[in-house]
Amino acid sequence: MSQPRKPKGAPGGVGGQFDHDPTGGASDLPAFGAAPQGTAYESTQRTRELLDQAGSVYVTGDGLRIDDKDGHLLYQESDDHRLDQATLVHDRRVQRAVREAFADPMDSGDAAMTPSARRARTKAAFRLASPYSRRGIIDHSPNARYLPGTYIAHSLSHRRDQEAALDRLNSLYLDDASAAANVIRAGFPHDKHGAFRFINYTKVKRYSADDKNGHKRGEIMRDGNGQPIAEPKGKNARSYLRMLWQPTNGVPDKTQVDDMCRALKQMDDTPQVQAEVFYEVCYGNGTPRNMSGMLGSNRTSAGRGWNRLDRASSERGNGNAARMLAYRKALTPQAAAEFLKMGPGDQRLAHTRWTTRKRDKATGQMRDVTPARLTEMRSFIHAAYADDFKRLGIDVGR
Numbered sequence: 001m002s003q004p005r006k007p008k009g010a011p012g013g014v015g016g017q018f019d020h021d022p023t024g025g026a027s028d029l030p031a032f033g034a035a036p037q038g039t040a041y042e043s044t045q046r047t048r049e050l051l052d053q054a055g056s057v058y059v060t061g062d063g064l065r066i067d068d069k070d071g072h073l074l075y076q077e078s079d080d081h082r083l084d085q086a087t088l089v090h091d092r093r094v095q096r097a098v099r100e101a102f103a104d105p106m107d108s109g110d111a112a113m114t115p116s117a118r119r120a121r122t123k124a125a126f127r128l129a130s131p132y133s134r135r136g137i138i139d140h141s142p143n144a145r146y147l148p149g150t151y152i153a154h155s156l157s158h159r160r161d162q163e164a165a166l167d168r169l170n171s172l173y174l175d176d177a178s179a180a181a182n183v184i185r186a187g188f189p190h191d192k193h194g195a196f197r198f199i200n201y202t203k204v205k206r207y208s209a210d211d212k213n214g215h216k217r218g219e220i221m222r223d224g225n226g227q228p229i230a231e232p233k234g235k236n237a238r239s240y241l242r243m244l245w246q247p248t249n250g251v252p253d254k255t256q257v258d259d260m261c262r263a264l265k266q267m268d269d270t271p272q273v274q275a276e277v278f279y280e281v282c283y284g285n286g287t288p289r290n291m292s293g294m295l296g297s298n299r300t301s302a303g304r305g306w307n308r309l310d311r312a313s314s315e316r317g318n319g320n321a322a323r324m325l326a327y328r329k330a331l332t333p334q335a336a337a338e339f340l341k342m343g344p345g346d347q348r349l350a351h352t353r354w355t356t357r358k359r360d361k362a363t364g365q366m367r368d369v370t371p372a373r374l375t376e377m378r379s380f381i382h383a384a385y386a387d388d389f390k391r392l393g394i395d396v397g398r
Contacts, residue, residue, distance in 0.1 A: 018050060042083050044084045047266070048087060048231065050066055050083065054066045054069075057094055058095050058101070059098060059128065060119060061117050061120030062078050062079070062120070062124065063078065063082060063124050063127075064077045064094065066077075085128075088128055089131075094181055095128075095129070095130060099126035101124075101143070101144075101267075102122070102125055102144075103142070115146075122143050122144075122146040135155060136388075138151070138155050143178035144172070149184075149185055149186040150186045152188075157187065162194065166194050170202070174207070174217065177202075177233050178383075180198075180237065183327055184198070185238065185329065189241075195241040196241075197245065199242065202234045202238060203231055203238060204229060205221035206219060207221060223376060227267070236380045240327040250318060252321050257325065257328060259305035260330070261330045263306045264277065264325065265329065271337075272336055274331060275278075275336075278322065278325065278335070281321055281325065282374055283378075284316040284345070287314050290295070316348075327384075331381075333388035333394060337385075337389065337394045340381060340382065344373070344374070347372070349372060350372065350373050350376070355371075356371060
């Protein structure tokens with residue numbers, strides 16, 4: 001009878017003793033095999049050979065496409081197969097194709113592309129751009145707004161002239177408020193001064209381009225009395241920055257939101273559960289608060305996140321925490337869709353002086369109505385996940 005292996009030097013230990021024992025409870029586990037292969041890169045020599053045979057080179061959403069001199073496909077990059085990055089970065093024709101991609105008006109004309117296709121092509125072109133040209137792309141390209149917010153936030157955060165970086169964020173807002181919101185969500189600006197420069201710049205309407213009446217780009221729009229016109233666009237980004245850098249009681253700080261996002265991330269595989277947890281943060285679960293604070297004794301980030309979610313869900317919930325999590329897009333698109341299917345948890349109204357005009361069904365008269373609590377957050381989720389819902393074919397109505 002063979003003795004199952006037991007590691008030497010561990011008297012009484014059990015490590016390894018079930019390795020070869022079919023009755024040890026591990027017989028159903030999968031065998032160790034080769035790790036899944038990642039992206040395969042062509043060699044420098046092979047990349048150079050393809051470029052020497054190329055008749056034309058241009059960037060697609062999947063990566064670089066090379067055609068021969070007769071116009072036939074020679075090579076098309078994909079997520080699984082790519083050319084040597086260093087060789088492409090130093091090739092003049094590839095860099096010309098990158099510049100053409102960023103100068104191409106992808107959102108107009110006969111060659112108009114869908115938003116997801118624009119983002120894919122822009123991201124591929126940015127990957128192929130040389131490090132020296134990436135800053136120029138972010139600062140001057142009309143298609144920079146299609147780049148992932150993390151790319152732009154990383155560039156702006158590491159610049160020596162932070163005032164110029166904040167000016168670029170404000171300029172990006174004039175081009176595309178959603179792109180500026182993605183940059184803010186990615187962590188820029190990272191101080192109170194930068195946050196309020198953005199808030200004060202964007203809280204009034206501004207001209208997004210020069211016009212024939214003499215108005216300049218960035219100039220404030222004014223009403224008949226000469227007063228600035230309030231800007232509803234970008235209100236979610238401003239609200240997020242105010243809660244982050246000018247918090248009131250009950251508003252979690254960035255560290256606390258990071259912990260809760262990590263805890264929700266662990267539920268990405270179960271969107272229904274993730275949606276229900278987020279719903280309880282919004283409206284509460286009726287349980288009393290943890291007054292002793294004992295739940296916060298767990299020092300791991302995952303433990304802190306779970307504890308913070310538990311405290312935010314107690315009693316009547318924490319709408320401020322829910323807004324912060326929604327703005328960070330802590331939910332998967334599937335969980336966001338499940339949440340939108342749920343009705344409001346109670347009849348509480350929003351704490352706001354902004355009302356809407358609606359017609360009373362009983363009297364037929366118009367009246368001022370205060371919106372329900374968290375209505376603006378649900379509207380923001382509709383807007384923030386719109387492209388994801390469309391791409392995945394998820395119908396959430398309105």
